[in-house]
Amino acid sequence: MLNIIICGAPGCGKGTQSDLIVEKYKLKHLSTGDLLRKEIANKSELGQVAESFISKGNLVPDEMIINILAKNIEAFGNDINGIILDGFPRTLAQAEVLETMMSKNSKEINVLVDLSVKKEELIDRLLKRGQTSGRSDDNMETITKRLEVYEKQTAPVSKFYQNLDKYAAINGMGSIDEIFGRISTVLDSKL
Ligand code: AMP
Numbered sequence: 001m002l003n004i005i006i007c008g009a010p011g012c013g014k015g016t017q018s019d020l021i022v023e024k025y026k027l028k029h030l031s032t033g034d035l036l037r038k039e040i041a042n043k044s045e046l047g048q049v050a051e052s053f054i055s056k057g058n059l060v061p062d063e064m065i066i067n068i069l070a071k072n073i074e075a076f077g078n079d080i081n082g083i084i085l086d087g088f089p090r091t092l093a094q095a096e097v098l099e100t101m102m103s104k105n106s107k108e109i110n111v112l113v114d115l116s117v118k119k120e121e122l123i124d125r126l127l128k129r130g131q132t133s134g135r136s137d138d139n140m141e142t143i144t145k146r147l148e149v150y151e152k153q154t155a156p157v158s159k160f161y162q163n164l165d166k167y168a169a170i171n172g173m174g175s176i177d178e179i180f181g182r183i184s185t186v187l188d189s190k191l
Contacts, residue, residue, distance in 0.1 A: 001080075001081065001082045001107065002025055002027060002081065002082035002110055002190060002191060003082045003084075003085075003102070003107060003108065003109050003110055004021075004027070004082070004083075004084050004085070004109065004110055004111050004112070004187065004190075005084075005085045005088070005089070005109055005111075005112040005113065005161070006018055006021070006084060006085070006086050006112075006113045006115065007090075007112060007113070007114055007115070007157065007158065008115035008116060008117065008172060009116075009117065009119075009122050009147060009150045009154075010122065010126060010143065010146045010147065010150060011117065011121075011123070011125040011126040011129070011143075012115040012116070012117045012122065013115055013117065013125075013172055013176070013179060014031075014086050014087060014115060015031065015033075015034075015086065016176060017113075017115065017176075017179060017180060017183060018031065018084055020176070020180045020183075021084055021180075021183065021187070022084060024184065025081065025082065025084075025187060026081045027080075027081055027082045027083055027084045028076045028080050028081075028082070028083045028084070029083075029084050029086060030069065030072055030073065030083055030084065030085050030086065030088070031086040032065055032068065032069060032085075032086075032087045032088040032090075033086075033087045034086075035068050035072065036050045036054065036060060036065075036068075037135075040054075046064065046068075049064070050064070051136065054137055055136040055137060055142065056142065056145065057137060057141075057142040057143070057144075057148075057149060058145070058149060059090055059091065059149060059153060062091055062093045062094055062097075065088065065090075066094060066097050069085075069088055069098075070101065073101075082110075085098075085109075089157050090153065090154045090157065091153050091154065091156075091157065092156050092157060092160060094157075095157050095160045095161075109161070109166060110166065110190045111161075111166050111167065111168050111186065111187070111190055112157070112158065112161035112166060112167050112168070113168050113170055113183055113186060113187075114158050114167065114168065114169050114170060115170050115179070116169060116170070116171060116172050117172040117173055118173065119147065121173065122143075122147065123140075123143055123147075126138050126143045127139075127140065127143070168186040170182050170183055170186065
C-alpha cells in the first residue's frame with residue numbers, strides 16, 4: 001500500500017500532479033479543498049460555514065475538516081492500492097490526528113511530497129486560474145492571505161514529516177511532465 005501526502009503552497013500544482021499520480025499508481029484521491037467546494041456547490045450547511053473561511057483565505061476549523069476526512073477515508077474501504085491526500089494535513093493538529101488514525105488501522109503515511117514553487121510564480125498561476133476557476137479565493141487579496149496562512153500554519157507540517165524521515169522536497173518549477181518525473185522517482189522508491 002502506498003499512502004502519500006502531497007503538499008505545498010497554494011498554486012504549487014498539487015491538483016495537477018495528484019491527477020497524474022492517481023492514474024499511474026492507481027491511488028484513491030482525497031482533496032479536502034474539492035470536498036469543501038462540493039459542499040459549497042450543494043449549498044449544505046457545512047458548505048456555507050466553510051465558504052466563510054475559504055473566501056477570506058483562512059483555513060476551515062480542524063474539527064470540521066477531520067470529520068469530513070475520516071468519513072471519506074472510511075468510504076474507500078480496505079481493498080485499495082493506497083491514498084493520496086491532497087491539501088491535508090494543513091496544520092500540525094491535523095497531522096497528529098492523521099497519524100493516530102493511520103496507526104489505529106495499522107496503516108502508515110509513506111511519504112509527504114512537498115512541491116516548492118517561487119512566490120511570484122505561485123501568484124501568477126493563481127491569478128491566471130482565477131480568470132476561469134470561478135473560485136472565491138483566487139483573487140489578489142485572498143491569495144496574499146493564503147500564502148501567509150500557508151507559511152504560518154502549514155509549513156510546520158513539512159517539518160513534522162521531516163522529523164519522521166518521511167519527507168521529499170520536490171522542485172515544483174518546470175513543465176508538468178518534468179515535475180511528475182521527479183515525483184515518480186520518489187514514489188517508485190517507496191513501492
Ligand atoms: P485547496 O483547494 O486545497 O487550495 O483548498 C482551498 C481552501 O479550502 C483552503 O484555502 C482552505 O480554506 C480550505 N481547506 C482545504 N483543505 C483544508 C484543510 N486540510 N484544513 C483547513 N482548511 C482547508
